[in-house]
Every structure is written in C-alpha cells, then in structure tokens.
Amino acid sequence: MNLALNLSRSAADRPDGLALSCGETRLTYADLDAASAGVAARLRALGLRDGDTVGLMLPNVPEFAIAYYGILRAGGVAVPINVQLKPREVAFYLSDPAARLVLAWDGCVDAARAGARLAGAECVVVEPGSLPAGAAGDAVASKAGEDTAVVLYTSGTTGTPKGAQLTHANLARNVEVCLDLLGLGSEDVVLGALPLFHSFGQTCALNAAVAAGAALALVPRFAAPAALETIERERVTVFEGVPTMYSALLHFADREGYDVTSLRLCVSGGAALPVDVLHGFERAFGCVVLEGYGLSETSPVACFNHRDHERLPGSIGTPVAGVEMRIVDDRRSELPPGEAGEIAIRGHNVMKGYLNRPDATAETIDADGWFYTGDIARVDAQGRYFIVDRKKDLIIRGGYNVYPRELEEVLYTHPAVVEAAVIGIPHPEFGEEVGAAVVLKPGSEATAGELRAYVKDNVAAYKYPRHVWLVDALAKGSTGKVLKRAVTVPSEVTAVLMTGVGS
Numbered sequence: 001m002n003l004a005l006n007l008s009r010s011a012a013d014r015p016d017g018l019a020l021s022c023g024e025t026r027l028t029y030a031d032l033d034a035a036s037a038g039v040a041a042r043l044r045a046l047g048l049r050d051g052d053t054v055g056l057m058l059p060n061v062p063e064f065a066i067a068y069y070g071i072l073r074a075g076g077v078a079v080p081i082n083v084q085l086k087p088r089e090v091a092f093y094l095s096d097p098a099a100r101l102v103l104a105w106d107g108c109v110d111a112a113r114a115g116a117r118l119a120g121a122e123c124v125v126v127e128p129g130s131l132p133a134g135a136a137g138d139a140v141a142s143k144a145g146e147d148t149a150v151v152l153y154t155s156g157t158t159g160t161p162k163g164a165q166l167t168h169a170n171l172a173r174n175v176e177v178c179l180d181l182l183g184l185g186s187e188d189v190v191l192g193a194l195p196l197f198h199s200f201g202q203t204c205a206l207n208a209a210v211a212a213g214a215a216l217a218l219v220p221r222f223a224a225p226a227a228l229e230t231i232e233r234e235r236v237t238v239f240e241g242v243p244t245m246y247s248a249l250l251h252f253a254d255r256e257g258y259d260v261t262s263l264r265l266c267v268s269g270g271a272a273l274p275v276d277v278l279h280g281f282e283r284a285f286g287c288v289v290l291e292g293y294g295l296s297e298t299s300p301v302a303c304f305n306h307r308d309h310e311r312l313p314g315s316i317g318t319p320v321a322g323v324e325m326r327i328v329d330d331r332r333s334e335l336p337p338g339e340a341g342e343i344a345i346r347g348h349n350v351m352k353g354y355l356n357r358p359d360a361t362a363e364t365i366d367a368d369g370w371f372y373t374g375d376i377a378r379v380d381a382q383g384r385y386f387i388v389d390r391k392k393d394l395i396i397r398g399g400y401n402v403y404p405r406e407l408e409e410v411l412y413t414h415p416a417v418v419e420a421a422v423i424g425i426p427h428p429e430f431g432e433e434v435g436a437a438v439v440l441k442p443g444s445e446a447t448a449g450e451l452r453a454y455v456k457d458n459v460a461a462y463k464y465p466r467h468v469w470l471v472d473a474l475a476k477g478s479t480g481k482v483l484k485r486a487v488t489v490p491s492e493v494t495a496v497l498m499t500g501v502g503s
Helices: 005-013 029-045 062-073 087-095 106-119 168-182 199-212 224-234 243-250 275-285 358-364 404-412 448-456 491-499
Strands: 018-022 025-028 053-057 077-080 101-105 122-126 148-153 163-167 189-192 215-218 238-241 265-268 289-294 301-304 323-328 341-347 371-379 385-390 395-397 400-402 417-427 431-440 467-470
Touching: 005 029, 005 199, 018 029, 018 062, 025 029, 029 062, 053 062, 053 087, 053 106, 062 077, 062 101, 062 199, 087 106, 101 106, 106 122, 148 168, 148 199, 163 168, 168 199, 168 301, 189 199, 189 224, 199 215, 199 238, 215 224, 224 243, 238 243, 243 265, 243 275, 243 417, 265 275, 275 289, 275 404, 301 323, 323 371, 358 371, 385 404, 395 417, 395 431, 400 404, 404 417, 404 431, 404 448, 431 448, 448 467, 467 491
Parallel strands: 018 215, 053 077, 053 101, 077 148, 101 122, 189 215, 189 238, 238 265, 265 289, 431 467
Antiparallel strands: 018 025, 148 163, 289 301, 323 341, 341 371, 371 385, 395 400, 417 431
16 A cells, blocks of 8 residues: 555546646646656665655645655655744754655755754755656555555644654545545546645645546645636636635635636635634635544544535534544543533544654553544534634633633624634733734724623623734744734733733
8 A cells, every 4th residue: 555556546547637737837647647756766766765754845836746756656754844944943854754855845945955954864956847757657665554654743832843653544544535525526626725745735635636636726825816816727626725714815805806616615624714704705705615623643634514414614523434533521531412622533544653752642642542632622412523722722711711712703703803813811810811812804993992892792701802902914824824822912911911900
C-alpha cells in the first residue's frame, strides 16, 4: 500500500484528464504522474533510502503536488512545512524527523536554506517548472499500511510542535471517506485554496481530487478576488474552506460580479463556522455548506454532515464510516447526551503517535486506542455533535465555565461585526475575566459599549464580555484560523482588570 498509487491509477484511467491548474499552468494526470516519477528518481539519486524523511516547503503550486507524490513514490516520508516559517522553526521541522533533504520553493528559499544549515540538511531549490519529468511507468515503492507516509506538525499553540505520524493506511482510508462524503468524481473541479501543507487541504483537496481523477484548481494564496476568479474561470464545483474564508467571500463587496453557479457543494472545517455566516453564505452563493470536524492527528476527517442525512446548522454532524466518537469528562468517563465534555475518537483515521514523543502519545491515546482531542462538544439524542470550544480556550470566570465560541456566535449576529475573538484575561478576583476583540464590517459603526450590551442581552450575566475593544484585523494562521494567542489586550483594559474595578 502506497498513497502514491492513487496518482498512478488515475493517470492510467485518465491520462489526458486535467489534474492541476494554477493560473495559466495546466497539468494532465499523465503529466503529474511522469513529473512525480522524475522527482522520485532524483531523490533516489541524492541518496534517499526507504523511510527517509524529506521536508517540503512549497506554497499551493503544481510543484507541491509533484514533489509530494515524488517523495511518497520513492518510499520516503513527506514533512510539509509552512512557507511562512522562520529559519529557527524550519530547523526544528527538519531536525526533529531527521530529514536529510528539504525541497523549498524559490520564494522562501532563504529561510529554508538557513533552517537546513542549522539542521544539517541539504536544501534543494524548486523553481517554477524546474522539477524533472520521468517515466510514468516507473515503479512506486512498496509500503505497508502501517508505514508512516506523512509527518504533520501541530501548530504548537501550547509549546513545541508535535509531529503527528500519519500512515499510508490512515491517509488512504480517509481519502476514501472523503470521496464518499463529497460524492467526488472525475467530472468535479475542486478549489485548492486551503494550504496543501495542512491536513485539511492535503487530504480533502489534493489527495481526494487525485484519487477521484478530478481537477484541482490551485490558488497560491487565498484572497477573495483570486478565489472568485478561479471559481468562475475553472467552473469549480467543490469549495473547501475555513470559516474566515467564508466570511471573506461573503463580505467581499464585488462578489456579485462573479459567476459562481458551477458550485454544487461547499465544505467548512478547521474551526466552528458561525451560523450567521453559514446562512448568509448559502443565501448569497446559492450553494449548501456542510460542516465537518477533524484534526491533524485524525488524518483529518472524523465527523461530517453527511449529504444524505438531515443537516442541522451549527452541528459538525456524525462520525464518518469506521470512526467512533464519544464525549467524556475529566476522568475520561463517557457522558450522556446533552452534557459538554471532551471529544474522544477511535478509528482507522487516528495517527500512530507523535514522532519522538512517547510521553505525549501516551497522554492523548489510551490503551484502547481512544484519542483525546482537547475539544469540548456535546452530542444530542440523534448522535449529532456540536462543538462547544477548545478545552484550552475555556474561560473559568469565578468558578463558572464560559465558552468563547458561544459569545462569538452572538457577536457574529450583530450587523456591524465581521470577526470576533473572545479570550480570557487574568483577573485578581475572578481568576479570569472575559474580553472580546472585534473587527467591524467596512463602513459599519458600533461602539465597544454597544457591543458589550448586545451580548449581555443575549447570554447569562456571568458570561458576557466585560471588556470589548475594536481592532482593524485579527491575526490568522496559515489556514485562516484566528490566532487567539496573538490577540493583544489594550493596556487600559489590563490596568482596570488588575484593580478588579469594573467587573
């Protein structure tokens, strides 16, 4: 079993079918297969041995797919790296998995070279059109299902990033699940706007499209105009994005000037999609949005709103085929429907462990194979799951649990709000106080006091944010998630909080 066999099969079935497009660049499946074979041959010539790790530091360009499948084809392990990382970070992503090589896009080569030097690895520069083509019929390395195919590093929000080891079986089975969930076929065109170095874009866009023989229309860096232009030009049928992408498209002033009638299905994941954004997007784009849920450690898809099931906005749906989920308390005992607790997952999608971190693996995967996610949710009597919040984002104010997502949902219903991030701020009396950084829609007006009162009118008294401040923008990670750790609390708010006044 080798994940790269999906490409070989599609190339055999549809050699002239469009595999990748990126602006004016277009590659057929025969082109992609031959190019990946060329990369595999070059890696072997550079001394790559079976099971060796190779860093992959490229944006959403055709060369990412070529190199990715070339590494797997040669029997190597791919380690995708965020192109925005700095040398020190790159060095860790290479030294931790003992990577001997990193393939780096010319646009981020300085950081890649510096990081490679620190890690004692070789940096191979990849320029547009520079990867060699080989013979499409060249052999694909034989791999066992339990062999590691990809190491995906977690974001590191709670310390040093951990490398989730995803096997060929993990990824191949999750791709099969995606094909079924999306009804993906060779006639589809998938928008490749999600970063391919992230699990969502890698499995649900790249690997799923290749397995289906579908076309992947790449967008090197997401922006509403670029995405809409690509949807119109390539007649995209499936859009996959994170909530901030949906919000950006919905609120883009000129969106009505683009033809998006080709869209048949939209998928949201990576974070909870505010219900107000979901409804607004569906009205504006005339296309159903299905929410799903997963993590890098689960390949990533674990739960989804299946197309043939009744959908309930705000729910992430039910577990996918072959996957079990349950809600547990702090003692990891299962909770009844309706009670909020931590999500635990067991199934073919769960990683085989964190690389070089047996302690972290033991903390998150128990002897029975249950993976404990750190996400808080509840399940209803029909088995549908609802995300409440991240366990680590939970705010405990005076002994009461406050879930930021609930308050963010309320803020999103205010007509002037486009984005919001609710955080906990240290408080001498309550332990934590609730604060909210809010971005207003262009041309809209609202005061911090008005927004605070708006939330207060809609939630219990202990929950509402006592401190609200307006910002021009919220920092986001590579996948478009809002980075709450980057939210800066204004000095005047901190001064008030430390006195305990105004709470």
